[in-house]
Amino acid sequence: MTTDDPHTDPRLHLAAFLNAGPQGTVGWRHPDAGDGFLTAAHYTRIARVLEGAGFDMAFVPDSLAVPRSLGDSFDPAVTWGTGTPRLDPIPVITLMAAATEHLGVAATVSTGYQEPFHVARGMATLDHLVGGRAGWNVVTSFQDAEAQNFGQDRLPDRQTRYDRAEEFLEVTARLWDSWADDAIVADKESGVFGRPDRVRAVEHRGERFAVRGPLSVPRPPQGYPVIIQAGASPAGRDFAARWADVIFCSHESLESAVAFYTDVKSRAAAHGRDPDQLKVLPAATTVVGTDLKDALAKHEAFTELVHPEAGLSRLAYHVNVDLTRYDLDGPLPSLEEVGVEGHYREVVEFAEREKLSVREIGRWYGARTEGNMIGSAADIADTMEQWLDAGAADGFMIQATHVPAAFEEFADHVVPELRRRGLVRTAYTGGTLRDNLGLTRPARGEWRHRARPAAGGRP
Amino acid sequence: MTTDDPHTDPRLHLAAFLNAGPQGTVGWRHPDAGDGFLTAAHYTRIARVLEGAGFDMAFVPDSLAVPRSLGDSFDPAVTWGTGTPRLDPIPVITLMAAATEHLGVAATVSTGYQEPFHVARGMATLDHLVGGRAGWNVVTSFQDAEAQNFGQDRLPDRQTRYDRAEEFLEVTARLWDSWADDAIVADKESGVFGRPDRVRAVEHRGERFAVRGPLSVPRPPQGYPVIIQAGASPAGRDFAARWADVIFCSHESLESAVAFYTDVKSRAAAHGRDPDQLKVLPAATTVVGTDLKDALAKHEAFTELVHPEAGLSRLAYHVNVDLTRYDLDGPLPSLEEVGVEGHYREVVEFAEREKLSVREIGRWYGARTEGNMIGSAADIADTMEQWLDAGAADGFMIQATHVPAAFEEFADHVVPELRRRGLVRTAYTGGTLRDNLGLTRPARGEWRHRARPAAGGRP
Numbered sequence: 001m002t003t004d005d006p007h008t009d010p011r012l013h014l015a016a017f018l019n020a021g022p023q024g025t026v027g028w029r030h031p032d033a034g035d036g037f038l039t040a041a042h043y044t045r046i047a048r049v050l051e052g053a054g055f056d057m058a059f060v061p062d063s064l065a066v067p068r069s070l071g072d073s074f075d076p077a078v079t080w081g082t083g084t085p086r087l088d089p090i091p092v093i094t095l096m097a098a099a100t101e102h103l104g105v106a107a108t109v110s111t112g113y114q115e116p117f118h119v120a121r122g123m124a125t126l127d128h129l130v131g132g133r134a135g136w137n138v139v140t141s142f143q144d145a146e147a148q149n150f151g152q153d154r155l156p157d158r159q160t161r162y163d164r165a166e167e168f169l170e171v172t173a174r175l176w177d178s179w180a181d182d183a184i185v186a187d188k189e190s191g192v193f194g195r196p197d198r199v200r201a202v203e204h205r206g207e208r209f210a211v212r213g214p215l216s217v218p219r220p221p222q223g224y225p226v227i228i229q230a231g232a233s234p235a236g237r238d239f240a241a242r243w244a245d246v247i248f249c250s251h252e253s254l255e256s257a258v259a260f261y262t263d264v265k266s267r268a269a270a271h272g273r274d275p276d277q278l279k280v281l282p283a284a285t286t287v288v289g290t291d292l293k294d295a296l297a298k299h300e301a302f303t304e305l306v307h308p309e310a311g312l313s314r315l316a317y318h319v320n321v322d323l324t325r326y327d328l329d330g331p332l333p334s335l336e337e338v339g340v341e342g343h344y345r346e347v348v349e350f351a352e353r354e355k356l357s358v359r360e361i362g363r364w365y366g367a368r369t370e371g372n373m374i375g376s377a378a379d380i381a382d383t384m385e386q387w388l389d390a391g392a393a394d395g396f397m398i399q400a401t402h403v404p405a406a407f408e409e410f411a412d413h414v415v416p417e418l419r420r421r422g423l424v425r426t427a428y429t430g431g432t433l434r435d436n437l438g439l440t441r442p443a444r445g446e447w448r449h450r451a452r453p454a455a456g457g458r459p
Numbered sequence: 460m461t462t463d464d465p466h467t468d469p470r471l472h473l474a475a476f477l478n479a480g481p482q483g484t485v486g487w488r489h490p491d492a493g494d495g496f497l498t499a500a501h502y503t504r505i506a507r508v509l510e511g512a513g514f515d516m517a518f519v520p521d522s523l524a525v526p527r528s529l530g531d532s533f534d535p536a537v538t539w540g541t542g543t544p545r546l547d548p549i550p551v552i553t554l555m556a557a558a559t560e561h562l563g564v565a566a567t568v569s570t571g572y573q574e575p576f577h578v579a580r581g582m583a584t585l586d587h588l589v590g591g592r593a594g595w596n597v598v599t600s601f602q603d604a605e606a607q608n609f610g611q612d613r614l615p616d617r618q619t620r621y622d623r624a625e626e627f628l629e630v631t632a633r634l635w636d637s638w639a640d641d642a643i644v645a646d647k648e649s650g651v652f653g654r655p656d657r658v659r660a661v662e663h664r665g666e667r668f669a670v671r672g673p674l675s676v677p678r679p680p681q682g683y684p685v686i687i688q689a690g691a692s693p694a695g696r697d698f699a700a701r702w703a704d705v706i707f708c709s710h711e712s713l714e715s716a717v718a719f720y721t722d723v724k725s726r727a728a729a730h731g732r733d734p735d736q737l738k739v740l741p742a743a744t745t746v747v748g749t750d751l752k753d754a755l756a757k758h759e760a761f762t763e764l765v766h767p768e769a770g771l772s773r774l775a776y777h778v779n780v781d782l783t784r785y786d787l788d789g790p791l792p793s794l795e796e797v798g799v800e801g802h803y804r805e806v807v808e809f810a811e812r813e814k815l816s817v818r819e820i821g822r823w824y825g826a827r828t829e830g831n832m833i834g835s836a837a838d839i840a841d842t843m844e845q846w847l848d849a850g851a852a853d854g855f856m857i858q859a860t861h862v863p864a865a866f867e868e869f870a871d872h873v874v875p876e877l878r879r880r881g882l883v884r885t886a887y888t889g890g891t892l893r894d895n896l897g898l899t900r901p902a903r904g905e906w907r908h909r910a911r912p913a914a915g916g917r918p
Contacts, residue, residue, distance in 0.1 A: 020584075022652070029647045038587040038677065040557060064576065066658075066675050084653075085643075086675040088577075088584035094553040095588060098499060115572060117523065117608040118547075125479075125547035128497040129554060148671040149576040184544075188488050191766045193481070194543075199525075212607040216525050216545040218497065307650045 009438040011388060012423040013395025014055040014415075015106075015248070015281055016407060018046060020062070020087035023403045025314050025366040026305045030402035038085070043092050044099035046404045053411035054425040056436040057104030057135055058096055059228070059248070059397060060089035064110060065145035067317040083317070090122060097130035104433030106135030106228055111168040112161060113141070113150040116209055119168075120175035123225045124217040132221030132432030137228040138243070140165050143317075162235045166452050167206045169227075169243050173447035174202045176224055178214030180444060223442040226433050232260075241267030241278065242450045245439050248397050250283040250370040257282050257392035272449065279437055282387070284396040285369035286406070288413045292375045299374050302401050303367040308359045311366025319344040328359040370399060377413040381421060388423070468897040470847060471882040472854025473514040473874075474565075474707070474740055475866060477505060479521070479546035482862045484773050484825040485764045489861035497544070502551050503558035505863045512870035513884040515895040516563030516594055517555055518687070518707070518856060519548035523569060524604035526776040542776070549581060556589035563892030565594030565687055570627040571620060572600070572609040575668055578627075579634035582684045583676040591680030591891030596687040597702070599624050602776075621694045625911050626665045628686075628702050632906035633661045635683055637673030639903060682901040685892050691719075700726030700737065701909045704898050707856050709742040709829040716741050716851035731908065738896055741846070743855040744828035745865070747872045751834045758833050761860050762826040767818045770825025778803040787818040829858060836872040840880060847882070 021037050022028035028035070036042035050058055066084050089107035097105045105126075109119055119136070127134040140161035141147070147155045155161075180198035187193075202213030229240035230248040240247050241264050251257035265275035287302070289295030312323045321338050332351040335344065351361050373380045387393040400406035418424040434441055480496050481487035487494070495501035509517055525543050548566035556564045564585075568578055578595070586593040599620035600606070606614045614620075639657035646652075661672030688699035689707040699706050700723050710716035724734035746761070748754030771782045780797050791810040794803065810820050832839045846852040859865035877883040893900055 028645060028652065029650055031647065033647075035645055039590075040588045043588075063675065064580075065671075066673055084675060085677055087587065088581045088676070090549060090581070091553045091585050091588055094550045095557055098554055098557050113574060114577070115609055118573070121523075122547045122549070126550050128546065129499045129502075129550050131498075145671070148669075150574055151669040186487060186494055188490065188492075191488055191764070191769075193487065210607075210610040212524075212604070214525055216522065216543060217547070218544055305650070310650075 010054070010423065010425040012384060012418060013279055013281060013437055014050075014053070014424060015246075015395070015397045016046070016050050016055055016058045017283065017397050017399045018043075018058055018060055018403065019083070020060050020089050020092045021083070021085045023400060024369070025310050026302065026307070027400070027402040029305045030302065030405070032405035033402035034404055038087070040095050042404070043096050046407055047096035047099045047103055047105075049404055049407050049411050051100040051103040053407075053415040054419070054428070055103060055398075056395070057106050057133075057226075057433055058093065059106045059135070059137060060093055060108060061137070062086065062089050062108035062110065062139070063143070063146065064113060064141065065143055065149050067143065067145060067313075090126070093134075094126060094130070097126075097133055102133075102428035102436070104133045104135055104226065104436055105130065106137055106226065106433075108137040108139055110139045110141040110146070111165040112139075112146070112156075114168075116168050116171035116175065117211055117213075117215070120172040120215055121217050123172075124176060124215060124220045127220035127222055127225045128217065132434070134220070134222070135226035135228055135246070135433055137230070137248070138165060138169065139230070158233060158235055162231075162239055164208055165239060167208050170447060170451045171202065171204050171206070171209050171211050173224060173450065174204065175211070175213055175215040176220055177444045177447060178202055179217075179219045181219050181223075184218055219444065222432050222434050223444070223446065226437065226439065237264055237267060238452075240264060241273075242271050242452065244278060245434075246279045246281060246437065248281050248283070251392070252371070254387060254390055254392055257387060258390055261392050277439055279394040279439070280392075281395050281397045282393050283370040283399055284373050284384070285371055285399040285401065286380050286410050286414060287372070287374045287401065288377055288380060288409050289374075290376065292379060295374045295376065295379075299372075303363065306363050306366035308362030308366065311362035311364065311368075312358070315347065315362070315365045319347075323358050323362070326358050328362075329357050332356070332358055332361055369401065371396075377417040380414050381417040381423075384418065385421065385423065469513070469882065469884040471843060471877060472738055472740060472896055473509075473512070473883060474705075474854070474856045475505070475509050475514055475517045476742065476856050476858045477502075477517055477519055477862065478542075479519050479548050479551045480542070480544045482859060483828070484769045485761065485766070486859070486861040488764045489761065489864070491864035492861035493863055497546070499554050501863075502555050505866055506555035506558045506562055506564075508863055508866050508870050510559040510562040512866075512874040513878070513887070514562060514857075515854070516565050516592075516685075516892055517552065518565045518594070518596060519552055519567060520596070521545065521548050521567035521569065521598070522602070522605065523572060523600065524602055524608050526602065526604060526772075549585070552593075553585060553589070556585075556592055561592075561887035561895070563592045563594055563685065563895055564589065565596055565685065565892075567596040567598055569598045569600040569605070570624040571598075571615070572605070573627075575627050575630035575634065576670055576672075576674070579631040579674055580676050582631075583635060583674060583679045586679035586681055586684045587676065591893070593679070593681070594685035594687055594705070594892055596689070596707070597624060597628065598689070617692060617694055621690075621698055623667055624698060626667050629906060629910045630661065630663050630665070630668050630670050632683060632909065633663065634670070634672055634674040635679055636903045636906060637661055638676075638678045640678050640682075643677055678903065681891050681893050682903070682905065685896065685898065696723055696726060697911075699723060700732075701730050701911065703737060704893075705738045705740060705896065707740050707742070710851070711830070713846060713849055713851055716846060717849055720851050736898055738853040738898070739851075740854050740856045741852050742829035742858055743832050743843070744830055744858040744860065745839050745869050745873060746831070746833045746860065747836055747839060747868050748833075749835065751838060754833045754835065754838075758831075762822065765822050765825035767821030767825065770821035770823065770827075771817070774806065774821070774824045778806075782817050782821070785817050787821070788816050791815070791817055791820055828860065830855075836876040839873050840876040840882075843877065844880065844882065 093105035093107045183198040184194045204211045226245045228246040229244035268275045268278045287299045552564035552566045642657040663670045685704045687705040688703035727734045727737045746758045
């Protein structure tokens with residue numbers, strides 16, 4: 001399959017992971033990093049680079065708090081830029097869409113602290129205004145600091161969060177479906193504006209939400225904006241297999257990526273969906289050089305910029321352990337001492353194996369990126385093609401170490417190589433983000449097929 | 460005072476009232492009305508017209524429901540376009556700002572069904588991305604139908620709504636103030652991103668909201684985005700006199716406008732504010748012709764387009780009485796029969812005086828616009844100048860019968876006349892919406908001066 005035929009769906013879908021703020025722990029500090037992360041020009045420039053490279057979409061993550069990582073203080077986050085500042089993604093992606101014609105734009109919105117009516121209306125509005133190019137990354141949030149900005153002391157547990165997300169998605173999709181696609185007539189001659197029988201209320205009265213509807217915005221051009229999800233837990237996978245059009249994930253090995261890909265595709269099939277209508281995009285942080293040695297040198301130079309305490313701040317953000325209270329030149333405290341499982345266990349094991357000090361762990365963790373692909377353009381294209389062939393991916397979520405430069409390097413060097421292999425589009429052929437991704441447009445009422453079957457059984 | 464000196468603040472400020480949807484009951488049906496109200500091009504075209512005419516800002520109203528006006532059905536709203544559809548204003552004004560360089564953009568956001576953290580973050584984000592040109596029209600909502608989209612059966616009473624708005628504004632302003640203006644350093648050489656001591660939490664625990672903060676976005680370029688309010692009740696006036704930078708109002712006579720202007724300016728002074736730092740903009744619906752006769756003919760042609768039931772739907776939306784249940788060619792039911800006071804009393808009195816049938820009332824009410832100014836460009840400029848001289852206005856909120864044409868006519872005919880008189884700017888001299896309006900930038904901590912003094916006394 002090649003993209004010489006402009007009507008061919010590309011095999012390799014490209015999304016760009018872009019913070020609405022400084023990019024990563026150290027991305028702001030790179031000599032080639034732009035400092036305009038509070039300006040429109042920064043985002044529109046990146047949008048045009050991505051469109052030139054045939055990307056399906058830009059993807060903006062989110063967090064609803066300044067991370068409280070060290071000693072329950074927000075200081076280090078500010079000092080070293082760990083995820084702060086973080087702009088509201090909606091105006092950011094609106095500007096990126098306005099600067100382009102084909103690029104899809106997706107924003108992260110948590111179901112934890114929003115109302116379905118607001119999200120349904122905002123996403124429907126955006127989808128109309130940008131001609132069917134909007135996407136919604138559904139998250140349930142993960143920090144106590146976020147809950148504390150919305151009247152709660154602590155983050156609800158995972159099951160509670162997913163139960164809320166489930167009801168949230170059902171109401172949102174029903175609001176999108178409250179107008180038939182042909183509800184508006186707007187016939188000036190007769191004075192008939194719309195067809196009343198083609199708009200209906202929602203009348204939802206659930207455990208968490210009561211929403212009468214209808215939405216005040218007609219059905220989105222895409223039916224539903226593209227729904228993206230990144231849950232890795234069993235609850236998250238089940239939710240994504242039913243609701244998501246795109247799954248974003250992160251895997252350090254081809255084997256775990258294949259296992260994940262196989263699992264979520266079969267979950268989708270088990271729910272009666274065409275597995276090809278669920279696209280899986282693992283993270284890929286690319287560092288491209290003239291050859292492997294050059295790329296490794298680039299990566300090393302990037303790592304050198306990491307402030308060790310910025311890395312410790314990031315680690316604390318992820319596992320809630322403040323290592324700055326320990327001797328920076330001493331060994332990592334044991335699992336018994338700090339009592340955190342999971343991700344922290346892996347870090348301790350790595351530190352013991354490599355005999356790293358707290359300071360060295362900080363530098364390593366701060367420079368850590370997801371799905372590293374380091375090498376020449378051909379090396380990176382080889383890896384990507386290998387993942388496609390192995391059934392590990394339908395494309396990649398490209399993460400940049402610093403912006404816009406790392407996206408520009410990817411566009412200038414890796415994309416031409418991928419295009420030579422017929423993997424990435426040379427021109428856009430469809431009008432919407434669903435078209436970019438090879439996804440069909442949901443018919444009105446599609447929510448019934450995606451919602452979790454009710455205990456009592458839903459018709 | 461003339462605008463020949465580019466550093467002179469114009470005497471007459473211009474805002475444009477623009478629905479994010481069809482304009483008014485019949486605006487969509489006018490032969491010159493654009494039909495692109497779901498497209499970006501529609502809004503960006505209008506934005507450029509307004510900027511060419513030296514407007515201070517575009518202003519987008521909002522409503523969080525399809526009006527349930529007749530027989531508790533939403534049908535007529537859809538059939539005749541009474542305020543439906545209504546897009547989310549935020550993406551709309553983002554696009555309008557992206558298409559311009561100087562025009563301020565203001566969106567309506569209700570405090571009734573939002574969270575202060577979301578609104579503070581969204582407005583701060585927008586203000587950064589559009590270079591200090593954002594405004595927020597604070598409303599408390601007024602329909603049961605809105606409450607019913609957010610888990611409530613009925614709209615809370617006015618005092619409850621304003622109490623919530625008061626706490627909402629205080630938290631929002633404190634979130635904007637949680638970063639000092641110089642908190643970000645972003646020094647690549649040293650690796651210092653920010654000054655921790657220049658960012659602080661909010662730690663608000665009030666009756667309705669608990670918000671820890673800080674905001675995840677630096678202090679907005681304008682300090683606070685421009686705050687707009689339109690409350691006409693005593694509670695609304697007191698709120699606006701403390702919090703608002705701009706008051707939007709509607710008066711059918713010069714006398715009532717002068718009385719209102721005098722009242723809110725003296726309320727502001729009583730709260731220790733410079734009354735000149737509170738701008739009052741009455742509504743003006745302009746219909747401009749070559750002379751008065753031509754303008755009246757234009758207005759008549761507009762009225763002819765009104766579907767009588769669209770007018771009744773609008774009346775029902777405002778006073779909650781469904782007149783379509785009565786004989787359309789019979790007289791208006793009496794106040795005793797339907798039992799609604801206030802605005803409906805005025806309508807009944809008008810109908811009795813003019814001997815209008817239900818159908819005729821529908822046509823009249825549907826065509827009714829606020830602050831009509833009908834005549835030649837010189838006539839309209841005369842009226843505006845008279846209102847300025849009488850102390851009734853600091854400018855006007857221009858309402859268009861249909862868009863973009865009516866704004867284009869205003870820009871092409873009335874604005875040149877206003878510029879000849881030195882009342883409207885010929886070029887923008889400042890960088891922000893506050894600069895456009897002649898408003899100073901609030902210092903950090905300004906919220907203390909605007910908040911309602913607490914029962915126990917606030918320092």
